[in-house]
Amino acid sequence: MSDHKEIPGSRSESNDENTTYSMALRQLRDVARILDLRPDIEDHLAFPKRELIVNFPVRMDSGEIRTFTGYRVHHNLSRGPGKGGIRYHPLVNLDEIKALAMWMTWKTAVVNIPYGGAKGGVAFDPKPFSVGELERLTRRYATEIAPFIDPQGDIPAPDINTNAQVMAWIMDTYSMHKGYSIPGVVTGKPIALGGSMGRLDATGRGCMIVARRAMEMSGKGLEGATVVVQGFGNVGYYSALLLAEQGAKVVCVTDSSGGRYCEDGLNLEKLRQWKSTGGQLADYGYEDFVTNEELLRMKCDLLVLAALEGQINATNAAQVRSSIIIEGANGPVTPDADDILEEMGVLVVPDILANAGGVVTSYFEWVQGLQHYFWDREEVEGKLTNVMAVAFHEVLDTSRRLKVSMRKGALALAIGRVVEAIELRGFYP
DSSP: OOOOOOOOOOOOOOOOSEEEEHHHHHHHHHHHHHHTOHHHHHHTTSSOOEEEEEEEEOOOOTSSSEEEEEEEEEEOOTSEEEEEEEEEOOTHHHHHHHHHHHHHHHHHHTTOSSSSSEEEEEOOOOOOOOOOHHHHHHHHHHHHHTTTBBBTTTTEETTTTTTTHHHHHHHHHHHHHTTTTGGGSSSSSGGTTTTTOOOHHHHHHHHHHHHHHHHHHHTTTTTTEEEEEEESSSHHHHHHHHHTTEEEEEEEEETTTTTEOOOOOOOOOHHHHHTTOOOOOGGOOOEEEEOOOHHHHHHHEEEEEOSSSTBBBBTGGGEOOOOEEEEEEESOOOHHHHHHHHTTTOOOOOOHHHHHHHHHHHHHHHHHHHHOOOHHHHHHHHHHHHHHHHHHHHHHHHHHHOOOHHHHHHHHHHHHHHHHHHHOOOOOO
8 A cells, every 4th residue: 555645734724633624635535545546646636726715895785895705716627617506604714615625526526427626605694684785795706706617617506595596696797797698607597597497406305315225225214214404404404305205204403593393293394484584493483492412412313414514523423313314514524423423333424425416406407508408307306316326326335345434435436536537637738
């Protein structure tokens, strides 16, 4: 086996093992040893291809000018154009965006679609902003990152706190600068602007598909299975809804404020309506209140993590009582927690597989746009089910062959595909 050097956390940042980027690097390092990667290839994969930081002014409704910081990162484009969402969140920083871009490289490779990894975001809390303020901020951010995005080079999509309307503003801004409409510069657009049927619930549907396969693998089915869901945004809601439609019983959901528990199963539509009015689940006046910490300790068949990174870590992993974890979010289980959960016999279906339904359907949208021919919902959902099912079994086969966890199996499969592309292309000049 090759002598692998330690990958630095960044050429310019501290190597804090608690950062999201360091977590991604540790995963890379562990799998590089399993694959016996050449140290120079490992080092090449450890750093993004490009990093862009933009600081830009936006006029508020009050007339005040506020300056915001945004990011766009390309990790690796050897397998195709960059693909990755844009998130609006106060905790967004370069370290996080670099990690998420790396995970997008692995995610697109594990489901074998011809993309590379990218990610973007702006550091702010969008909740108190008016629609006009959000539009002005989005259009200015889109203008600032325009040199990085392109229908054949880097195609953004929605992520935390962004949606089809935000994608429409980005598409329109980019098109205005070019002088003609370019719908393919983003995916996750409104259907009226070239979006795809089935895109809204695609990530949650992907979570449901792999959860069903995982339950079948464990000798059970979804009928009557108890489910708890951390996070009640787009991914958490649709994961819960689609699992319930499959016969599972969703007994607990939370948002950042906490959540609600009902032994007989929650009324998800009522919770969704409460959230749509701006309410938090902590203030919902029905069912038993639970904290996010209590949710992670609940006994259940399926735990869906659809919030933020690092939710299960070395301090709380031993308290998890779920048989199977579905990572609807990116990086919700740390590497230290992975080791603990593996020893406990908890099956973790990793993020780069479990939440890939969104990017798969984004790929479908991109292809439909290039062809100017659009599919109906049934065709989109059928193709998504096929891609996710094949990827699940390829990951399972890889993990069994290498005698490693599903996460390491998924990473080994994905990294192997990226390395193959790198070596076939060679290094310019």
